[in-house]
Amino acid sequence: MTTETTPALSATIPAPATPYQEDIARYWNNEARPVNLRLGDVDGLYHHHYGIGAVDHAALGDPEHREYEKKLVAELHRLESAQAELLLDHLGAVTGEDTLVDAGCGRGGSMVMAHRRFGCRVQGVTLSETQAEFGNGRARDLRIQDHVRSHVCNMLDTPFEKGSVAASWNNESTMYVDLHDLFAEHSRFLRVGGRYVTITGCWNPRYGQPSKWVSQINAHFECNIHSRREYLRAMADNRLVPQTITDLTPDTLPYWELRATSSLVTGIEEAFIESYRDGSFQYVLIAADRV
Numbered sequence: 001m002t003t004e005t006t007p008a009l010s011a012t013i014p015a016p017a018t019p020y021q022e023d024i025a026r027y028w029n030n031e032a033r034p035v036n037l038r039l040g041d042v043d044g045l046y047h048h049h050y051g052i053g054a055v056d057h058a059a060l061g062d063p064e065h066r067e068y069e070k071k072l073v074a075e076l077h078r079l080e081s082a083q084a085e086l087l088l089d090h091l092g093a094v095t096g097e098d099t100l101v102d103a104g105c106g107r108g109g110s111m112v113m114a115h116r117r118f119g120c121r122v123q124g125v126t127l128s129e130t131q132a133e134f135g136n137g138r139a140r141d142l143r144i145q146d147h148v149r150s151h152v153c154n155m156l157d158t159p160f161e162k163g164s165v166a167a168s169w170n171n172e173s174t175m176y177v178d179l180h181d182l183f184a185e186h187s188r189f190l191r192v193g194g195r196y197v198t199i200t201g202c203w204n205p206r207y208g209q210p211s212k213w214v215s216q217i218n219a220h221f222e223c224n225i226h227s228r229r230e231y232l233r234a235m236a237d238n239r240l241v242p243q244t245i246t247d248l249t250p251d252t253l254p255y256w257e258l259r260a261t262s263s264l265v266t267g268i269e270e271a272f273i274e275s276y277r278d279g280s281f282q283y284v285l286i287a288a289d290r291v
């Protein structure tokens, strides 16, 4: 699907639907944190999500070495790309003829990775014009603009045709929307037998209620983190049947502990580390079948 073959896509895109969505569009239009841009500069894949996997201390070497900071940036980026690879591992059997949807696509790093892996078309939606322009600029640079396209569009109200999408995902973007509305929309455009995947942070019902750390993360990003229970309920209500649920909390802690030692800290590291450690917050992957 290119813009040429889908003229309706750009013509019918709804503007942010609520004052909250206008706030979120403004937030991401103005975002330029070095922790995201410097990591993206490593290989041109720009992410707005966190990392998983063990830290390669041998690759980092001596903290006193003048090249250490550069190696640290590369290592954090490697862990963030590993997170996206894990998400793509759960999309199922995607062919070059398929279309995928990235809901809340950020600067588009995961979309480029998906196209490279499957050769398919990838359509991304973000509320931010700046992000969509950035993602489309990267796709042009890579000469994959016929396959990878970012749109300024509300993920709850997309122009994708019913049943037209083989697989879709939210990578750390579900905490900006109502989950029932979100999964109803994925379920509408996914074909029966298609796959939905999310990697997200959620509060843990076993803890009781959102902890002070979870509240701090919400305030920091102007988002509203849901509980694990809410994900499963909203999926069940929208023909999405979980096939895999993985607790990635132990896999993401090394990323945060390493990031906390870097010069690129943003001040939110303590909240993630403490909430993951006290069990009030979990980093999870959920892959579901559209039935």
Ligand SMILES: C[S@@+](CC[C@H](N)C(=O)[O-])C[C@H]1O[C@@H](n2cnc3c(N)ncnc32)[C@H](O)[C@@H]1O
Residues within 6 Å of the ligand: 021, 024, 025, 028, 046, 047, 048, 049, 103, 104, 105, 106, 107, 108, 109, 110, 125, 126, 127, 128, 131, 153, 154, 155, 156, 170, 171, 172, 173, 176, 177
């Ligand atoms: C934390 S970033 C994640 C970006 C990307 N998934 C990644 O992994 O790099 C959150 C993204 O969600 C998008 N977003 C939030 N609410 C949205 C909505 N209602 N419709 C479309 N995008 C939305 C933001 O514009 C932003 O691009």
Ligand SMILES: CC(C)=CCC/C(C)=C/COP(=O)(O)OP(=O)(O)O
Residues within 6 Å of the ligand: 033, 035, 036, 047, 048, 049, 050, 172, 173, 175, 200, 201, 217, 221, 223, 225, 266, 268
């Ligand atoms: C897991 C949770 C709760 C995520 C909230 C959404 C979010 C802001 C993700 C990372 O974005 P980013 O990469 O722009 O953030 P940072 O600047 O902290 O790296």
Ligand SMILES: [Mg+2]
Residues within 6 Å of the ligand: 035, 036, 047, 048, 049, 050
């Ligand atoms: Mg980041």
